Amino acid sequence: MFRAIRHLSTVSAMRLADVVIIGGGPAGLTLASALKASRSTSQLKVELIEGGKLLEGLREFGNSPPEDITNRVVSLTPATVNYLEKIGVWDFIRYERIEEYDNILAYDGVTNSRIEFEHVGIATMCENLNLQSALLAKIEDLGESGCPLDIHDSTKVVGIDSAGNGWPVVELDNGERIQTRLLVGADGFNSPVRKFAGIESRGWSYNRWGIVATLNFKVDSFRQITGWQRFLPSGPIALLPLPNDMASLVWSTTPELANVLLKLSEEKFAAMINAAMKLDPEEMKYLYKLAEEDDNSLVDSISWRLSLFNNKLQPEQHELYPLEIESLVPGSRAKFPLKMSHADTYVGPRIALVGDAAHTTHPLAGQGLNMGQADVQSLVNCIETATERGLDIGSTLALEPYFSERWPINNAMLGVVDKLHKLFSTDFTPVVMARSFGLDVLNTVPFVKDFLVDRMSSK
Amino acid sequence: MFSRLSVKSIRPLVSFRSLSSGLTSISPVEQSHFNQLASSWWDVNGPQRILHKMNLLRMDFITNTIKSHLVLNDYNNMVNVAEEEIYIPGFDVGLLDDAIADSVLQDQETRRQELLRGMRLKCLDIGCGGGIFSESMARLPYVGSVKGIDLSEEVLAVAKNHAALDPILEKKLSYDLQAVEQIDESLEQYDVVSMFEMLEHVDYPAEVLKSAIRLVKPGGWVFLSTINRDFISWFTTIAMGEYVLKIVPKGTHTHSKYINEKEIEEWFDKNPEFEVKESKGCVYLPAYGWKFTENEHVGNYFMAIKRVTK
Numbered sequence: 210m211f212r213a214i215r216h217l218s219t220v221s222a223m224r225l226a227d228v229v230i231i232g233g234g235p236a237g238l239t240l241a242s243a244l245k246a247s248r249s250t251s252q253l254k255v256e257l258i259e260g261g262k263l264l265e266g267l268r269e270f271g272n273s274p275p276e277d278i279t280n281r282v283v284s285l286t287p288a289t290v291n292y293l294e295k296i297g298v299w300d301f302i303r304y305e306r307i308e309e310y311d312n313i314l315a316y317d318g319v320t321n322s323r324i325e326f327e328h329v330g331i332a333t334m335c336e337n338l339n340l341q342s343a344l345l346a347k348i349e350d351l352g353e354s355g356c357p358l359d360i361h362d363s364t365k366v367v368g369i370d371s372a373g374n375g376w377p378v379v380e381l382d383n384g385e386r387i388q389t390r391l392l393v394g395a396d397g398f399n400s401p402v403r404k405f406a407g408i409e410s411r412g413w414s415y416n417r418w419g420i421v422a423t424l425n426f427k428v429d430s431f432r433q434i435t436g437w438q439r440f441l442p443s444g445p446i447a448l449l450p451l452p453n454d455m456a457s458l459v460w461s462t463t464p465e466l467a468n469v470l471l472k473l474s475e476e477k478f479a480a481m482i483n484a485a486m487k488l489d490p491e492e493m494k495y496l497y498k499l500a501e502e503d504d505n506s507l508v509d510s511i512s513w514r515l516s517l518f519n520n521k522l523q524p525e526q527h528e529l530y531p532l533e534i535e536s537l538v539p540g541s542r543a544k545f546p547l548k549m550s551h552a553d554t555y556v557g558p559r560i561a562l563v564g565d566a567a568h569t570t571h572p573l574a575g576q577g578l579n580m581g582q583a584d585v586q587s588l589v590n591c592i593e594t595a596t597e598r599g600l601d602i603g604s605t606l607a608l609e610p611y612f613s614e615r616w617p618i619n620n621a622m623l624g625v626v627d628k629l630h631k632l633f634s635t636d637f638t639p640v641v642m643a644r645s646f647g648l649d650v651l652n653t654v655p656f657v658k659d660f661l662v663d664r665m666s667s668k
Numbered sequence: 669m670f671s672r673l674s675v676k677s678i679r680p681l682v683s684f685r686s687l688s689s690g691l692t693s694i695s696p697v698e699q700s701h702f703n704q705l706a707s708s709w710w711d712v713n714g715p716q717r718i719l720h721k722m723n724l725l726r727m728d729f730i731t732n733t734i735k736s737h738l739v740l741n742d743y744n745n746m747v748n749v750a751e752e753e754i755y756i757p758g759f760d761v762g763l764l765d766d767a768i769a770d771s772v773l774q775d776q777e778t779r780r781q782e783l784l785r786g787m788r789l790k791c792l793d794i795g796c797g798g799g800i801f802s803e804s805m806a807r808l809p810y811v812g813s814v815k816g817i818d819l820s821e822e823v824l825a826v827a828k829n830h831a832a833l834d835p836i837l838e839k840k841l842s843y844d845l846q847a848v849e850q851i852d853e854s855l856e857q858y859d860v861v862s863m864f865e866m867l868e869h870v871d872y873p874a875e876v877l878k879s880a881i882r883l884v885k886p887g888g889w890v891f892l893s894t895i896n897r898d899f900i901s902w903f904t905t906i907a908m909g910e911y912v913l914k915i916v917p918k919g920t921h922t923h924s925k926y927i928n929e930k931e932i933e934e935w936f937d938k939n940p941e942f943e944v945k946e947s948k949g950c951v952y953l954p955a956y957g958w959k960f961t962e963n964e965h966v967g968n969y970f971m972a973i974k975r976v977t978k
């Protein structure tokens with residue numbers, strides 16, 4: 210008797226949807242707003258489930274953003290920005306908080322060979338929060354004009370099952386269940402959806418951590434707005450420009466060094482960044498040791514070494530290096546494990562994976578989020594076409610083109626980034642010679658470089 | 669070459685109490701062939717993959733045809749003729765300068781979408797098989813209902829079971845074991861009557877066509893697809909499709925039953941109430957899928973025929 214009642218109540222708590230998106234990261238929110246913005250798909254019943262607390266923070270950011278730039282910043286390619294413009298999200302971006310730049314200067318810490326990428330609007334620096342809050346604003350705007358979408362945050366997916374008709378049933382931690390025509394995993398690199406679908410993801414950890422932080426430049430001379438990236442044997446360190454003479458740091462390094470760097474005071478950490486952008490890897494080794502001992506002479510030792518270094522530069526050589534860092538935005542430091550992985554497929558019956566759920570990459574080329582945006586664009590195209598053709602949007606027939614369009618491109622990108630990482634994280638001499646040769650050759654052969662620039666900024 | 673459609677009825681239309689006795693009936697060979705395919709009909713990677721893929725192209729064909737033949741300016745329903753005429757000119761847009769032409773085309777597209785959204789077409793799918801086309805049609809917002817008929821019970825059972833998996837189809841799609849001539853045109857008329865990949869399987873296609881077009885409302889459409897009776901068709905569908913590439917189950921096709929596009933066109937020419945509006949050839953490329961060609965007289969083709977309002 211009790212069982213029967215329970216059974217009835219669970220049945221009544223089940224609702225139907227056309228698309229359930231798990232994950233309210235950049236990929237999930239973009240997918241949601243693109244589906245609602247499209248004439249062909251705006252009438253689909255779409256729900257988005259996010260485990261973390263999301264909406265309140267994003268609305269607050271939208272209404273009264275903090276003064277300082279927040280610490281998760283991504284570099285958006287022109288293709289990503291174009292797409293966000295097309296689906297009407299870019300109108301909601303807070304422009305005063307983004308920075309567009311035309312120039313990336315990458316140099317090798319071991320040999321000092323350089324490569325300069327120049328391309329109008331090569332990238333736009335944008336806080337994750339700025340992007341996500343614009344996406345939410347767009348979704349809410351569409352909701353007011355008759356295309357509503359349910360977003361449930363602080364709601365975890367605790368189970369995924371199959372209904373009698375083969376549709377996935379998503380079970381939420383509040384006891385609700387949703388039966389859906391199509392389940393999209395935008396649920397990050399641990400993707401529960403991918404696991405439910407039994408899709409294998411292959412890859413490896415780089416045994417590297419990425420440290421991010423927001424920084425203030427010491428403005429004592431002029432620099433063009435430039436992205437700076439230096440390849441050190443332990444991994445690349447990058448300073449990417451933000452408005453108001455600020456910069457975003459992405460420093461990839463070994464777990465041991467990451468621990469040392471994260472324990473330093475913010476002042477010492479800022480000094481280490483300045484050292485890492487200029488000093489010789491041998492000197493860096495010594496400084497890491499001082500840092501490990503948390504030696505009080507660290508800041509002075511770095512200043513002294515940098516003044517020696519700066520004094521040796523010819524006046525015009527100063528511009529080959531970034532301005533020095535004055536300070537960190539307090540509390541903006543964080544670390545992330547870096548891994549490369551790629552799912553065997555992005556689609557299955559009634560399943561699609563987008564963004565980090567499908568692939569993760571080393572942040573050295575700043576492609577992770579952008580790859581996810583391109584996934585979303587392609588998947589939305591597929592769903593639009595399938596809807597116009599009266600197909601079941603959950604069928605593999607409808608979803609296959611998404612996989613065959615995106616997988617090879619992402620795979621090539623993952624491969625290139627992976628090889629760059631391996632090429633630059635060694636100081637074994639023959640490789641160093643080859644790579645110094647490589648960079649200089651790239652710099653002088655416009656064709657090869659243009660190809661790379663095209664890739665990074667592809668429209 | 670004799671025409672497949674000129675064969676005169678050798679016997680008068682018999683009554684259809686028994687399904688196997690009519691001129692539009694299914695032959696036992698064909699029936700057993702499709703029965704065998706029933707269980708794997710919806711496996712998009714199975715024996716019917718090519719049909720699933722062809723369905724993508726024909727859905728485009730239908731929507732585009734219906735959309736491009738919409739009457740944008742309905743003079744009878746205009747409140748202010750002068751104003752609305754400026755909104756969507758009836759003349760050749762190509763004569764305008766680019767920017768204006770663009771915006772006119774956009775207005776036209778918006779208007780077409782609007783008109784389409786308001787429609788609830790009633791459709792009959794003859795020889796619906798497992799329902800690949802019937803289901804797709806039924807999901808379109810501008811379709812009100814679809815009835816699929818076929819003469820193979822097994823195949824229809826598959827169609828019904830599959831439709832039951834998708835709640836959106838419940839109210840829009842129904843199936844019936846019924847021969848087309850059993851439908852009484854004074855009781856049932858349709859905006860769209862379709863016969864996809866079926867005329868090449870029947871013994872007297874003219875009889876099927878004749879029974880089918882009775883059921884089209886004035887202003888309504890007949891959509892069909894079939895295969896020209898030529899060397900290319902034999903080579904691609906039978907030699908390559910069934911024997912070399914094995915992408916089509918053996919015994920699916922009988923070359924002598926193929927019908928030329930010209931034959932259908934001529935058949936309709938004799939009937940002033942119908943006009944062939946579109947005719948398009950298509951070809952299957954193994955690594956790509958189906959693709960429209962420039963020549964409807966070779967290989968597979970789609971046709972759209974309109975019952976013109978008098």
Ligand SMILES: Cc1cc2nc3c(=O)[nH]c(=O)nc-3n(C[C@H](O)[C@H](O)[C@H](O)COP(=O)(O)OP(=O)(O)OC[C@H]3O[C@@H](n4cnc5c(N)ncnc54)[C@H](O)[C@@H]3O)c2cc1C
Pocket residue numbers: 231232233234235236237258259260261282283284285364365366367395396397398401419420421459545563564565566572574575576577578579580581
């Ligand atoms: C240091 C660093 C720097 C980077 N810099 C760049 C850059 O410059 N340019 C760039 O393009 N990319 C960059 N990236 C990568 C980029 O941040 C990611 O690719 C991007 O955030 C992936 O977005 P996503 O929406 O796919 O996944 P995520 O942002 O990981 O979102 C997944 C969401 O799913 C939710 N979720 C997971 N499981 C569940 C569950 N069971 N129930 C409910 N919700 C769940 C999570 O809470 C999360 O919100 C960087 C990454 C790192 C680590």
Ligand SMILES: C[S@@+](CC[C@H](N)C(=O)[O-])C[C@H]1O[C@@H](n2cnc3c(N)ncnc32)[C@H](O)[C@@H]1O
Pocket residue numbers: 692693694695698699702719794795796797798799800801817818819820823847863864865866869870
């Ligand atoms: C190749 S299938 C095409 C199915 C469907 N129209 C499609 O294109 O997806 C041909 C179908 O025509 C049916 N058929 C053959 N002869 C028929 C007839 N005389 N009357 C009605 N259906 C017939 C068969 O049973 C089979 O289901």
